[in-house]
Amino acid sequence: MDKDRKIVVPHLGRVEGHGGIDVEIEKGDISKVNMEIFEGSRFYEVLIIGKKYSEISSIVSRVCGICSAGHTLTSQMATENAFQIKITQRTEFLRGLLLHGEAIESHALHLGCLVLPDLLGYDGPLSMAKDYPKEVTIALNLKKLGNKIQELIGGRAIHPINAVVGGFGKCPSKTQLEQLKIELQKGLEMSDAIVDLFSKIKLPDFNFKEGIYSALLPKEERYSYLGDYIYTSDGITRPISEFRKVCHEKVVAHSTAKQSLYNNQPFMVGALARININHKYLTGKAKEALDKLFPILPSHNPLHINYAQAVELVHSIERSIQLIKFLFEIGFEHEEPVQFEVFASKGVGAIEVPRGTLYHYYEFNDKGEVVEADIITPTAQNLANVEKNMREAVKTLMQGPLNTLQSSLENIARAYDPCISCATHLVRIKFK
Amino acid sequence: MTKKPKIGIFGLTSCAGDQLAILNCEDELLTIADAFDILDWEMAKTNNDKVTELDIAFVEGVVAQTRDLEALQAIRKRSKLLVAIGTCAVWGGVAAMKNQIPREILKKEVYGEEINVVDSVEALPVRSFVKTDILLPGCPIEKEQFLQIAASLLHGDLPELLNFSVCSECKMRENACLVVEKGEICCGALTVSGCNARCPSHNIPCGGCHGPIEEVHYDANYTMFAQRGITKEEIQTKMSNFAAPAWMGQKLLSEIK
Numbered sequence: 001m002d003k004d005r006k007i008v009v010p011h012l013g014r015v016e017g018h019g020g021i022d023v024e025i026e027k028g029d030i031s032k033v034n035m036e037i038f039e040g041s042r043f044y045e046v047l048i049i050g051k052k053y054s055e056i057s058s059i060v061s062r063v064c065g066i067c068s069a070g071h072t073l074t075s076q077m078a079t080e081n082a083f084q085i086k087i088t089q090r091t092e093f094l095r096g097l098l099l100h101g102e103a104i105e106s107h108a109l110h111l112g113c114l115v116l117p118d119l120l121g122y123d124g125p126l127s128m129a130k131d132y133p134k135e136v137t138i139a140l141n142l143k144k145l146g147n148k149i150q151e152l153i154g155g156r157a158i159h160p161i162n163a164v165v166g167g168f169g170k171c172p173s174k175t176q177l178e179q180l181k182i183e184l185q186k187g188l189e190m191s192d193a194i195v196d197l198f199s200k201i202k203l204p205d206f207n208f209k210e211g212i213y214s215a216l217l218p219k220e221e222r223y224s225y226l227g228d229y230i231y232t233s234d235g236i237t238r239p240i241s242e243f244r245k246v247c248h249e250k251v252v253a254h255s256t257a258k259q260s261l262y263n264n265q266p267f268m269v270g271a272l273a274r275i276n277i278n279h280k281y282l283t284g285k286a287k288e289a290l291d292k293l294f295p296i297l298p299s300h301n302p303l304h305i306n307y308a309q310a311v312e313l314v315h316s317i318e319r320s321i322q323l324i325k326f327l328f329e330i331g332f333e334h335e336e337p338v339q340f341e342v343f344a345s346k347g348v349g350a351i352e353v354p355r356g357t358l359y360h361y362y363e364f365n366d367k368g369e370v371v372e373a374d375i376i377t378p379t380a381q382n383l384a385n386v387e388k389n390m391r392e393a394v395k396t397l398m399q400g401p402l403n404t405l406q407s408s409l410e411n412i413a414r415a416y417d418p419c420i421s422c423a424t425h426l427v428r429i430k431f432k
Numbered sequence: 433m434t435k436k437p438k439i440g441i442f443g444l445t446s447c448a449g450d451q452l453a454i455l456n457c458e459d460e461l462l463t464i465a466d467a468f469d470i471l472d473w474e475m476a477k478t479n480n481d482k483v484t485e486l487d488i489a490f491v492e493g494v495v496a497q498t499r500d501l502e503a504l505q506a507i508r509k510r511s512k513l514l515v516a517i518g519t520c521a522v523w524g525g526v527a528a529m530k531n532q533i534p535r536e537i538l539k540k541e542v543y544g545e546e547i548n549v550v551d552s553v554e555a556l557p558v559r560s561f562v563k564t565d566i567l568l569p570g571c572p573i574e575k576e577q578f579l580q581i582a583a584s585l586l587h588g589d590l591p592e593l594l595n596f597s598v599c600s601e602c603k604m605r606e607n608a609c610l611v612v613e614k615g616e617i618c619c620g621a622l623t624v625s626g627c628n629a630r631c632p633s634h635n636i637p638c639g640g641c642h643g644p645i646e647e648v649h650y651d652a653n654y655t656m657f658a659q660r661g662i663t664k665e666e667i668q669t670k671m672s673n674f675a676a677p678a679w680m681g682q683k684l685l686s687e688i689k
Contacts, residue, residue, distance in 0.1 A: 013478035016448045040445030040496030041552050042527040043538045051669060058639055059673060062526045065449025065572060109455065113476065124477030126465035136462070144458040155634045156627075157456055158449045158572045159641070162634045169634035410478075 005398075007406050012413055014114040014124060016066055017420025021409050022254065023394060030398070033391045034254045035383055035413060039420050045373040053079050053165060053342060053368040060360070060375065061159045064419055066109070068159045069102040069150055070353030071360075071375075076165045078360040082347025083368075085340045090330055091167045097323050098153040098163065099225050099351065100316040104187070105146025105157070106354035107271075107309040107316070110417045111194060112139020115306050118411055119201050135197060138190045142313065145187040149320060152176055167337030174332050181324045184317055188285065191314045195289040198310045203303040206393035206408060210300050211385065212262055213273035214246055216352050223281040223315055225352035231277055232262060233298070240350040243359045247376050259384040260376070266384035269356025270416065271308035272299060286315035302389045305415045309354075342368030355379055355417050379419045386416050437487040437586065440472035442507055444500040444558070445527065446493030449572035450518035451475045454490075457575050467586055486511040488585055491558055494520045494527045497551040501561060508562040515581065516558045519571040523643040523675035526571075527555035531676065556677065566591065571641035571674055574626050594625050597645050598638050602629035610637045615660040617670045622648045643675035 009021040018039045024032040044063055048056050057075040061068040073095055080087065087095075113125040116135065122128035129136040147157040152172050154160025162169045172180075212234060216227030230238050230246055238245060246267075247260040260267070275290070276298035282290050293307040346363040356378025363372035390409050397405045443451055455476065457464065464470075468488075471481040489511035495501050508514055519525045535552045558564060568577055577594075584591035598620035602609075610616040610632055619640030620632055631638045657667050 011474055011480075013474050013480060014476065016452075016475060018443075018474075038497075038499060038551075040494070040500055040527075040555075041538075042445065042496065042555070043530075043541075044526075046533065046538055046541055047526060047529050052666075055639075055670065055673065058641075059526055059529075062447050062449070062571065065447040065452040068447070068449065113455070117477075123479040124473075126462070126470065126477065129462055129465070140458040140461060143456075147456055147458070155630055155636075158452055161631045161636055161639075164636065169631075169636040 005402065007402065007409065009406065009410060012410060014117070015414060015418050015420065016064070017418070019413075019418065019420045021390070021406075021413060023390070023405075023409065025394070025398060028398070030391060030394050033387050033394060035386045035390065035418075036254045037383070037420055044375060048370050048373050051370055053083070053364060053370070056362070056370060057163070057165065058159070058161070063375065063377070065158050066106055066419055067102060067353045067355065067358070069098050069154055069163075070351055070358055072154075072160050072163055073099065074349045074351045074353070074358050074360045075362075076163060076349070077351070078347045078349030078362050079165045079364075080347070081349055082345040082362060082364055083340050083342055084345075085166055085338055087167060087338060088335060090171065090327070090335055091338075093323050093326050093330075094153055094168055094171065095163070096226075097149055097320055097327075098160065099353075100320045100323070101146045101149025101153060103146070103225070103312060103316040103354050104320075105143050105150065106417075107313045108139050108142035108146060108194075110354075111198070111306060111309055111313070112136065112143065114414060114417070116197075118407075118414060135193075138193050142187055142190050142194070145183055145317075148183065149180065152180060164337050166340060167335065169337075171332065171335060174328070177324050177327060181321060184321045184324070188314070188317045188321070191310075191317055192285070194313060195292060195310050198307055199292045203301065203306065204408070205301045205303070206396040206412075208300050208302065208389055208392050211388065212265055212267040213276055213298075214262070214267055214269055214357065215274040215277045216240070216350060216357055218278060218281060221281060222283070223278055223286070223319075227350070227352070230350070230357065232267070233273075233276070234263075240359070241348050243348065243350065243361070243376065247359070247381050249376070249380070258380055260381040261384055266388045267381065268302070268385045269378045269381050270305055271312050271354070272302070272305045273356065274352060275299075275308040275311060282311070282315060284318050286311055286318055289314045302386075302412055303415045305417065309417070342366070346372075353378060355419055356381060377419070379416070382416050382418070386413055386418070436467065436469040438469045438471050438484060439488045439490065440486045440507065440511070441470070441475070441490045442472070442492065442503070443475060444491065444493030444504060444521070445496035445555070446518070446520050446525075448475060448492070450492040450521075450570070453570075453572040453575050454578060457579060460579060464582065468582075483510070488513045488515060490515045490517050491521055492518045494524055494555045494557060495553065495561055496527055496555040497553060499551060501553075504558060504562055513565045513585070514558075514562065515566040515568060516564045517568050517570075517573050517578070519569045519641055519643050519674050521558040522567045522569040524555055524557045524677045525674060528557070529672055529676050531555060560677075566593070568593070569624060569643045570626055577626050595646055596625050597621055598623045598625050598627065598629050598632070598642070601625045601627070602632045602638075605629055605633055607632050610635070611656060611660070615662070617657060617662055617667060619671060621653055621656075622650075622671070639673060640671055641674045644678050
């Protein structure tokens with residue numbers, strides 16, 4: 001029983017960025033469970049110091065290729081918050097579409113290309129395609145649909161160029177949106193197939209303990225990725241300006257990403273946290289998917305993040321169709337970005353991006369140049385919780401075969417859909 | 433039929449956007465997987481082959497830590513051809529924007545005084561360290577350009593790369609000029625094409641994310657901006673975003689003093 005065991009996954013495959021897992025068991029006790037991050041540092045908060053408000057979003061977009069639309073919009077919302085800019089309804093709808101496009105692309109990529117191969121025993125989507133051509137094709141087509149939205153609204157699928165502070169450079173035409181709507185309707189059927197597939201896959205539970213989770217509360221009575229208040233599962237609601245009370249960051253030696261703690265405890269953000277908190281707002285086919293995949297809520301099993309993403313995939317497609325309808329109602333006349341004055345100020349922006357709540361905070365001088373910045377990404381918030389969940393799983397699986405333990409740990413880490421580039425952008429914190 | 437080329441796709445420190453751009457070739461991905469033998473691609477598969485010699489390595493990202501340099505040297509050693517993909521790999525990208533600030537200061541700013549855990553070096557492009565055979569800039573790369581390169585290499589040809597400016601593409605799309613009409617700082621005249629003038633076609637000035645064309649006319653551009661009341665600091669700030677080592681190291685700083 002007193003086994004010394006060591007598990008090292010030097011490079012976790014099928015995740016975005018460079019990370020690994022390092023576990024040590026000495027004399028039957030867990031002595032180490034580390035999610036190691038060794039992506040290089042890019043020091044974003046320092047890079048944007050001195051840059052003008054109009055330049056920031058296109059720089060911080062580069063924190064991450066996968067959630068570049070989320071970074072772009074969170075950045076613009078923080079800037080608008082600082083300069084008290086009111087955006088138009090059309091901009092709101094277009095931003096919604098862009099975010100849903102990102103969610104569709106990101107969730108389809110994760111579920112179809114990164115997670116399914118795990119569950120079906122393949123090393124990746126390309127080898128899986130030989131035996132499961134239909135499933136891989138559906139995942140790729142949904143991914144393509146998400147990219148099509150981002151391409152149309154953002155002007156580019158990765159690192160959007162069309163979204164600016166105060167609005168958009170160019171609005172899509174009626175014909176383009178009509179075409180997109182047809183494709184979204186086809187996508188809705190495809191997303192049904194994904195939900196069906198996942199409902200047939202039973203995800204294990206390694207005795208995960210109840211944990212804390214957090215997400216933005218929707219502004220209106222509907223499921224949304226936008227909100228002005230952060231809800232934590234201990235029952236507290238705070239305005240987004242108090243984001244530092246939720247994510248208190250610390251430096252750990254095995255990671256170039258800082259870890260976030262809430263009241264000195266790890267917590268979870270992302271699709272499962274959102275479903276746990278906001279599931280009552282789901283309607284339509286997304287509600288049907290929820291009922292199919294989640295007989296019990298809340299769930300504390302991180303592997304259920306995969307189910308939660310499948311539900312959100314359906315929701316994002318349905319909501320995109322609805323947003324196009326709204327855009328038709330308000331018409332298609334050209335609209336310039338809102339004009340505004342700059343002054344010395346500070347602002348915060350928050351969005352539920354695919355992996356969880358993303359915060360951007362900026363302070364500007366009277367010329368509209370950044371003097372202080374802070375970006376807290378979902379993966380940085382989740383890292384401590386990944387380690388907590390892995391520790392729980394090690395406890396359960398310690399005596400079993402080593403390869404089962406290793407693959408289970410990889411599955412847990414992968415379920416979080418970690419975006420390591422994001423986590424390692426390096427947060428600059430000054431608690432005042 | 434000849435054997436399938438063995439390839440690897442790699443990311444150094446980066447946003448993974450260029451690898452994502454390859455994954456975004458949804459219609460072509462399965463064909464690519466069929467035409468090439470993809471031995472090593474950590475972002476898309478597990479069980480990667482880390483030793484077999486490669487015909488082609490595609491490398492994204494910058495060298496920002498010694499770990500990146502070691503990885504890059506190992507990739508170069510095992511590969512016949514190395515294709516640098518993305519503006520980071522070709523020019524340094526955003527990470528190289530403020531290389532003039534010593535890393536020690538940056539680390540203290542970020543982590544505080546008490547812990548020094550970070551392996552960080554001045555961010556430089558792939559080609560500062562190893563021989564590159566093909567350079568494909570873009571932030572991210574345009575997937576059509578990637579597919580053209582992949583197709584050329586598959587047929588044993590070296591691809592021909594573009595060397596005209598975004599400005600030329602913009603004119604072909606008959607957009608109104610944002611510099612002339614609106615007095616904006618548009619980097620289109622200095623920046624290499626490939627994007628089909630995405631930004632100016634959306635009424636957004638070019639940010640220079642593909643890096644410079646060969647033989648840029650810095651003087652003429654600077655004069656053009658200056659005549660519209662734009663200061664040299666504003667021009668510098670804008671132009672240093674994506675390819676600072678190219679602009680700053682070569683000419684821009686000295687020419688616009």
